Amino acid sequence: MLGEFEYLLITAAAGLGDNAYGAAIREEIESTTGRRCSIGALYTTIDRLETKGLVTTWMGDATPQRGGRAKRMVRVTPKGVHAAKDFYDVVTRVSRGASWVVDRAGRTL
C-alpha cells in the first residue's frame, strides 16, 4: 500500500493534470497540508513512484522563470490511480466511526 506522502504526491499530480511538475506539485502539497515539503523528499518519492510504475516522468520545456532550466513533468499511470484509490478506500473504511469523521451535512458518521 502507498505511504502517506506518496498518496499526497500522486493526488497532487493527478489534480494538476498536464501542469504537474516538481515545483507545482510541491506548492500544491504545501498549500493543502500547511506543512513544508522538502525538495529532497519530493524528488526521492517521485523516483520511488516511478520505479514502482505508479508515475511516469519526462523533462519538459525550459522557461525564463527557471533560469532556462527544464521542468520534470509527472503523470500518474493507471496503476498509480488504482493504488491511490486503494489507499483512499482503506483510509475511508478504517475511519468509519471515528469521532472526527463527518458527512457533507455535518453529521458524525
Place this chain on the structure above:
Amino acid sequence: MTNRLWSLVEMAARPLESDTRAAVLGDLEETGESAWRGLLDVLELVVRRQWQFLKDWRPWLAVFGLALPSSLVLMGLSVSISSALETFSDDMIHEAVLQLLCRGFLLIGCSWACGFAMGSISRKTFWVSGIACCFPCLLCLVRFREPSLSRLCLFLFLLPAIWGVRQALRSTRISLVIAFLLATSITTLMITFANNKSFWTLNWVLVWPVWYIAAARYRREAQPI
C-alpha cells in the same frame, strides 16, 4: 553574497544527475527560494540519493572486497619494488632485472585494474571507496619503519590506480582482447611469483579485479544489440 551562495547551491547540486539537477535548480529559482534554504534542500536531496545508492551491495563490495585489501597489498608490492630498486646495481644478473620488470608490470597492471574496477562497481559512491583506501594508507604511513626507504615508496601504486579510476568514471571502453591479455598476463605472473618466499597469499586479491573487467567486457559484447 547572494550570487556566491547560489554558486554554492549549484556546486552542491553537482553530484546529482544532470536532469535532476536542472529540475531542482529550476524549481528553486521559480519559487524564489532563498539561497540558504535552497542549499539545505539540495544537500538533503544529495544525502538521500547517496543513502539510496549505499543500500545496494555494490559499493560495499568495492570497499571490503577491493579498496581495503588491494590498498594493503599494492602498498606491499610498492615497497618490495622500491627495496629491489634500492639494491639495483649494474652487475645484477639478467634474471633479477627481468624479475624486477615483471614486478613493475604487475604493480602498474594491478593498480590500474583495481582502480578501474572500483570506478566501475561504485561509480556513484566512489567517495566511499576512496575513503576506504585512505585508512590502510594512513595506517601504513604511520607505522612505516624502513630507514633506507622514503615513505613515499608506499604509494607507487597511486598514479596507475587513479588513472584506472578516471578511465572507469569516464566510461572508457577497454577492448576485449586487451582485457583478456591483461588478465592472463597478471595471473601468469602471480603464479610465477607464488613460489617466492616473500609472496603473500593475500596477493591473489589483486587478480579478481582484472578478471572482473574482462568478464564485464565479454558480457557487454555478448549482449544482443
